[in-house]
Amino acid sequence: NAGVTQTPKFRILKIGQSMTLQCAQDMNHNYMYWYRQDPGMGLKLIYYSVGAGITDKGEVPNGYNVSRSTTEDFPLRLELAAPSQTSVYFCASSYSIGFDSPLHFGNGTRLTVT
Amino acid sequence: DAKTTQPNSMESNEEEPVHLPCNHSTISGTDYIHWYRQLPSQGPEYVIHGLTSNVNNRMASLAIAEDRKSSTLILHRATLRDAAVYYCILRDNTDKLIFGTGTRLQVFP
Numbered sequence: 001n002a003g004v005t006q007t008p009k010f011r012i013l014k015i016g017q018s019m020t021l022q023c024a025q026d027m028n029h030n031y032m033y034w035y036r037q038d039p040g041m042g043l044k045l046i047y048y049s050v051g052a053g054i055t056d057k058g059e060v061p062n063g064y065n066v067s068r069s070t071t072e073d074f075p076l077r078l079e080l081a082a083p084s085q086t087s088v089y090f091c092a093s094s095y096s097i098g099f100d101s102p103l104h105f106g107n108g109t110r111l112t113v114t
Numbered sequence: 115d116a117k118t119t120q121p122n123s124m125e126s127n128e129e130e131p132v133h134l135p136c137n138h139s140t141i142s143g144t145d146y147i148h149w150y151r152q153l154p155s156q157g158p159e160y161v162i163h164g165l166t167s168n169v170n171n172r173m174a175s176l177a178i179a180e181d182r183k184s185s186t187l188i189l190h191r192a193t194l195r196d197a198a199v200y201y202c203i204l205r206d207n208t209d210k211l212i213f214g215t216g217t218r219l220q221v222f223p
Contacts, residue, residue, distance in 0.1 A: 004157075033211070041215060042214050042216055043158070043213040045212065059212070100146050100165070100205075102148065102160035102163065103150070103160065103211060104160070105157030105159070106157050107156055107157050108156075108157050
C-alpha cells in the first residue's frame, strides 16, 4: 500500500513565487491534514479537511490555501512565498474523526524560500 | 485543547527498557491518549493509543495512571532504531490533533 504520498520531496522557491504541495492517499480516508514543522520544533496544524468539499483552518493558516475536490487529494497552495514559510510540510490522513483513529503521515516536503 | 508535558530528552542503552513519561493534568473524560514517534527525516508514525486501561501492541506498551492525568510509553527493549522524537497527544472528538515538542530519545549501543 502506498498510504500517504507527498510530492515533491524537496523544493526551493524565491520570495514571491507560488507553488502547490501535492498530497494523495489511497486508504479512502475522509479526514486529511496539513502540518508544518520548523527546525527543532513540533508540528503545527495548517489546515484540515473532514471530507470532499469541506476544509477548515488550523493553528497557522495564514499564507496558505487548500482545496479538497476528491477524497484522495488534498493540495496545499502557497501564493506568495515568504522566508517564514521555510519548513518541512507533512500531510496526514485518518479514517474517522477524533477519539481512537490514528493519523497516517506522508514523508514530507522540505521547502526552502530564499 | 488539552495540553501535554513531556521531558525534552531521554537516554537509554540498547536492549534496556525505556519509560517515556507524559503529563496531561487537564485531560477530559473522553480524550484518548495517543503516542507517535518521528524518526530522523521521516513523518510521524503512530505507536499506540489508549483511553483508560493499559494497552500493548507489537511496538510498545502504554501505562495510564488511574486518574488519567499521566501516562507512560514503555519500550521493552530499546534498539538503535527506536531513537526518535516521541510525541504524547490527547485526541478528542474534534478534528484537530495538536502536537507538542515531544521527547527526543537517544539510544546508545
